[in-house]
Amino acid sequence: MPTALKTAVALIPLLPLLGFIVTLVFGKRWGSRAHILPVALVTVSAALSIYVFVCAFTHQETTYIWNAFTWVGAGRYSIPWGFQVDTLTGVMLLVVGVIGMLVHYYSIGYMHGDEGYYRFFAYLNLFMFAMFMLILADSYLLLFLGWEGVGLCSYLLISFWFRKKSASQAGKKAFLVNRVGDFGFTLAMFAILVATGTLQFTGVFDAAEHGNIAAGTMTWICLLLFTGAIGKSAQFPLHVWLPDAMEGPTPVSALIHAATMVNAGVYMVARSYPLFIQSHTAMTVVMAVGIFTSIFAAYIAITQNDIKKVIAYSTISSLGLMFVALGAGAWVAGIFYLFAHGFFKGLMFLCSGSVIHAMGGEQDMRKMGGLRKKIPITFWTMLIGALSMVGIIPFAGFWAKDEILGATFVKGYYVVWGVGLLVVLLTGIYVFRLIFLTFFGENRSDPEVQAHIHESPAVMTVPLVLLAIPAALLGLLVGVPPETGWLHGFLEPVFFDVEHEAFAWAGQGGLLMIVSLALALIGIAIAWWLYIRQTDVPGRIAERVPWAYRLSLNKGYVDEVYAVVPIGATLGFASWLWTFVDAKVIDGAVNGLARLWGWAGDRLRPIQTGRVQNYAMYVFGGMVVLVVVLAWVWGS
């Protein structure tokens, strides 16, 4: 690795870490100026990320590896603190660096006046450090360091307003649910270490390519790795933490729970692609979980009333789609969608934050409406995000989503393709339900709130505009023509032996595009009809099929099931441990021993008469015994 690149790669995570430490220690004194240092450092990191991206761009065939120092040395086994830079790293760095920087700027406006202002920026910087480490890591263990680091920051930032009970609960939930997935990840690392003796990507992948890992072991490794991804990327059945994570400040939702951290699972699976391509079972599981999560989350999103919850479920749905791509073997399409999704979903979240800001903290869409004229910048940028997400030509989301659907069709997963189209339809409905309820019609909030509706300050709207540009144009830049676009060539060195089953741009591919585009437009039309034209229809539908409505409104009752099965069982077991094992067995043993000695003392106490003659008797008796014993010993 050249020295300039080394410096850049070392500084990218180091600067935010420095910002975190300094801001945490001194930030309180800086008051409302606490953002200056963290924002400046992240800006430099973002610039360096772009530089690294350019380096990866100019040396596409090279995989740079730099072992900076020995991190853990244990006997013959040592783990270096190593950085790896290839094109996949470059793409991820670009997403994380740029969006992270914009979210930092946005937060200056959004968090203004909050009592935890400095703390917020300190945590954001810590997050950037962990996320950069995750991306730049050259081994599973170092990736895991970043992985847990972003998890920690996610917890800290979800429960940022920790005085609010629901926020601290949501933080705990996210942390605990992620533990389940991370347990799988650690098991996978143990299995890899046993099977190959190393955790370095290069070593592991070499071993895999030379067939040094047995097929059964490989399947288990992949499934366990995917368990980690399920937790981090909020896939069914571990998706429950992500909607609750919306308790955190909106910039956090945009940065961590839409654009970067939740993509870590997708990135990890994509990074492990030499392992996954050897296990058909694991790939099928990845695809099945992805498509089920996608349709399930889209179904729930239709009836949610909290603006952020709708976007949260749409994020789960989108992540599901990425896993469909990975499972179907369309690796580049998955990363392409991740790339585009980072921008348009981050944009959607920041816009929703701007809406909430304008509405004075209101998140319920039933109390919004008619905001189009009052906050025009937010409206137009959010509309771009929405169109990109629904998949309208020529916005970024269209190309990415269409590539995934096309891949499933071409590879013969027709059921997955069909369900995917259904997801497209539902996405059109719920995203434009959000747009129509928020920006169109009459405002349904209190007159007092209405009087205060205002566009956000420039520090918030400029990031929106800057994000709207890639959300709109990214697809045209890197994804056209489909399956052979620039990004494909760029990522080819990473996913080197993937079979390309490119479909003709004008023939079959064109037909597939028309179908999905038509469904997206139908979805928008349905949303328009239901929420602008015939506003009484949604209520009537809910009355006609109450079970379907309630299943969706109550998020598929997953939380309720968890409250009974794992949580109820755990609480029951804990209660049994307390009332029986602790109170009866352990306390019984301790008290029983005390009673035993008390009883023995009662029996022995009469010996202590206080009369010297009795004691002399014992001495004499003892002497007699001694003499007898000695006589017997010496005699024999």
Place this chain on the structure above:
Amino acid sequence: MNALNWWLLLSFLLFCIGAFGVLARRNIILVVMSLEIMLNAVNIALVAIANFRGGAAAGAGTLFALFIIVLAAAEVTVGLAIVIANYRNKRTVQTDTYDELKG
């Protein structure tokens, strides 16, 4: 059985009588007296051994006996003084009542 053993048997019997007295009697005066019997039993044994064995043992044994007699005299003086002091406090010489050490 030679003559020494007879003397040692006497000494042993006297020691046992004395020990019994020390352990079993309830009158403190008699306990002190029994103590003296035990000391004299030991004296008999020492002198007897000194007499029959001869040599270096002869002088040492006799000397030991003389020391014990002197010490016993001193000990009885102190012992009886304690007995009298105790009697003045408790108005009794019964050892049963001396149980202040009881825990």
